[in-house]
Amino acid sequence: MYGLGLLKGLSVTIRYAFKKPFTVQYPETKLKTQPRYRGYEFVWYEDRCTGCASCAKYCPLGIIKIVTKRAPEANIGGKYALDIFDIDTGRCMFCALCVEACPYDALFMGVNYERASYTRGGLVVHIDELRNAKKMPSAFLRPNLEVQAGKYTEESSLNPNEAGR
Amino acid sequence: MPIKTSPIIVNIGPHHPSTHGVFRMRVMFDGENIIDLEPVFGYLHRGTEKLAEERTYAQIITLTDRLDYLASMSNNLAYVVSVEKLLGVKAPERAMYIRVIMAELMRIASHLIGLGSFLNDLGALATPWMYMFREREKILDLCEMVCGARITYSYMRVGGVSMDLPPEFMGALRQFCDDFPHRIDEYEKLLRENEILISRTKGVAVLSAETAKNNSLSGPVLRASGVNWDLRKSDPYEIYDRLDFEVPIGQTGDTYDRFLVRLEELRQSLKIINQCVKDMPIGETRLKLPALIRPPKGDAYGHVEAPKGELGFYIVSDGTIAPYRLKIRAPSFINLTALREMTVGYKLADLIVVFGSIDVNMGEVDR
Ligand code: SF4
Numbered sequence: 001m002y003g004l005g006l007l008k009g010l011s012v013t014i015r016y017a018f019k020k021p022f023t024v025q026y027p028e029t030k031l032k033t034q035p036r037y038r039g040y041e042f043v044w045y046e047d048r049c050t051g052c053a054s055c056a057k058y059c060p061l062g063i064i065k066i067v068t069k070r071a072p073e074a075n076i077g078g079k080y081a082l083d084i085f086d087i088d089t090g091r092c093m094f095c096a097l098c099v100e101a102c103p104y105d106a107l108f109m110g111v112n113y114e115r116a117s118y119t120r121g122g123l124v125v126h127i128d129e130l131r132n133a134k135k136m137p138s139a140f141l142r143p144n145l146e147v148q149a150g151k152y153t154e155e156s157s158l159n160p161n162e163a164g165r
Numbered sequence: 166m167p168i169k170t171s172p173i174i175v176n177i178g179p180h181h182p183s184t185h186g187v188f189r190m191r192v193m194f195d196g197e198n199i200i201d202l203e204p205v206f207g208y209l210h211r212g213t214e215k216l217a218e219e220r221t222y223a224q225i226i227t228l229t230d231r232l233d234y235l236a237s238m239s240n241n242l243a244y245v246v247s248v249e250k251l252l253g254v255k256a257p258e259r260a261m262y263i264r265v266i267m268a269e270l271m272r273i274a275s276h277l278i279g280l281g282s283f284l285n286d287l288g289a290l291a292t293p294w295m296y297m298f299r300e301r302e303k304i305l306d307l308c309e310m311v312c313g314a315r316i317t318y319s320y321m322r323v324g325g326v327s328m329d330l331p332p333e334f335m336g337a338l339r340q341f342c343d344d345f346p347h348r349i350d351e352y353e354k355l356l357r358e359n360e361i362l363i364s365r366t367k368g369v370a371v372l373s374a375e376t377a378k379n380n381s382l383s384g385p386v387l388r389a390s391g392v393n394w395d396l397r398k399s400d401p402y403e404i405y406d407r408l409d410f411e412v413p414i415g416q417t418g419d420t421y422d423r424f425l426v427r428l429e430e431l432r433q434s435l436k437i438i439n440q441c442v443k444d445m446p447i448g449e450t451r452l453k454l455p456a457l458i459r460p461p462k463g464d465a466y467g468h469v470e471a472p473k474g475e476l477g478f479y480i481v482s483d484g485t486i487a488p489y490r491l492k493i494r495a496p497s498f499i500n501l502t503a504l505r506e507m508t509v510g511y512k513l514a515d516l517i518v519v520f521g522s523i524d525v526n527m528g529e530v531d532r
């Protein structure tokens with residue numbers, strides 16, 4: 001009979017008309033991201049960073065700017081002190097190759113995703129911001145964080161020792 | 166006195182909503198009938214192949230994400246398979262299983278969008294699209310679980326994958342696999358016998374096997390014309406030779422067949438994933454390769470069956486850290502070349518539907 005296929009299809013749609021929607025209203029309700037989520041606010045532990053600039057060389061876009069100076073009071077392995085460590089996240093594609101490149105586990109992806117800015121300059125993450133930022137590292141390429149990374153709250157942050165190597 | 170008519174040229178696109186991106190068709194109409202069509206490419210050209218010449222082999226993976234952005238994992242896979250061929254290495258067992266699972270998930274996700282947007286073009290505004298996006302969303306969640314990104318994954322690496330699967334992944338994947346067959350049944354119930362769909366697509370834009378082969382088409386578009394050609398069967402890469410699945414073939418090569426082939430491929434992909442989950446070994450997921458890969462001088466062509474067809478990377482190496490030349494064989498681009506043969510003689514309203522049924526992705530067409 002002509003129209004039977006249509007009615008069959010409608011029976012599916014009608015069933016959904018009375019079900020609870022599975023979408024959420026964004027700013028009020030937020031979906032949870034996964035522990036490995038690659039997002040904003042790179043997490044950077046200054047104590048561990050030797051200024052080797054592997055991350056800067058590995059980045060496909062070359063958006064990490066590192067300027068170092070020799071630190072006389074440097075402790076182990078002739079460590080350099082960092083003057084500038086800027087990441088121009090306006091061009092970043094969150095590929096995490098820089099995280100992969102870091103041989104000292106000093107750089108991590110972050111788990112945040114709200115960082116809109118009115119200017120392009122506002123998207124550059126400067127060294128002071130990285131120093132002071134809440135440390136919420138993502139577990140991507142750092143499997144030892146798999147458990148912690150799912151449980152951050154607004155206040156919590158990981159100190160370098162907890163972040164493990 | 167007879168009324169004199171003359172053909173009129175209409176530009177459809179590049180900003181037409183049904184062109185799935187920025188694509189322009191110069192169509193010559195006689196009234197409502199199409200008498201000629203010329204596809205115009207290049208509005209989304211980003212110079213990927215040239216850019217690749219100054220990126221290291223690891224960095225190019227991020228470029229491949231941006232080809233067919235609805236199935237980035239498949240692009241990653243095609244690229245790493247090619248580089249591995251060039252290097253003469255093979256990824257560890259477990260990595261291959263993971264790659265196949267991800268590639269098949271991508272096939273499902275891509276076909277869902279393909280079907281959804283095809284039906285959208287057909288006039289079933291947004292309803293089937295919403296159903297299909299619901300399932301795609303779950304696949305994106307799985308991908309986010311694995312690699313932390315939802316569109317541009319950059320997950321695979323030369324010689325394996327960047328990271329092993331997280332512990333909770335298997336449970337989530339099983340749940341998806343249990344749930345999804347019901348969803349496909351639902352789509353079938355919703356659409357398969359729908360009279361409007363049938364009358365708009367059956368017998369429309371028939372593509373003969375001969376024309377399809379002559380245009381070197383691949384993927385579901387070719388198989389809908391009755392050609393049994395699937396690289397997973399005819400040139401098995403990774404672990405596809407161990408898996409048991411069928412390649413759905415269409416009979417007539419009309420638009421309805423292309424729709425059915427995609428619908429059936431969803432089931433077959435699910436079957437592959439289920440087998441991989443069952444046999445997945447434990448072990449290493451990545452070979453130890455230097456950070457800066459320097460393949461020996463030479464060239465290699467690696468190809469995979471991406472959701473849209475044969476995706477191939479031809480790499481020429483001169484022994485340095487970046488390839489001398491990288492050529493991408495993009496399935497959408499080549500599938501589009503048959504658009505003229507498919508549409509001439511049909512009406513304007515059919516054009517949009519036929520275009521939707523080829524399922525192209527402009528990111529891949531223009532590279
Ligand atoms: S995530 Fe990728 S693009 Fe962003 S800074 Fe790191 S390497 Fe560069």
Ligand code: SF4
Binds near residue numbers: 048066102
């Ligand atoms: S690779 Fe790591 S240690 Fe080296 S400069 Fe970058 S963040 Fe610091």
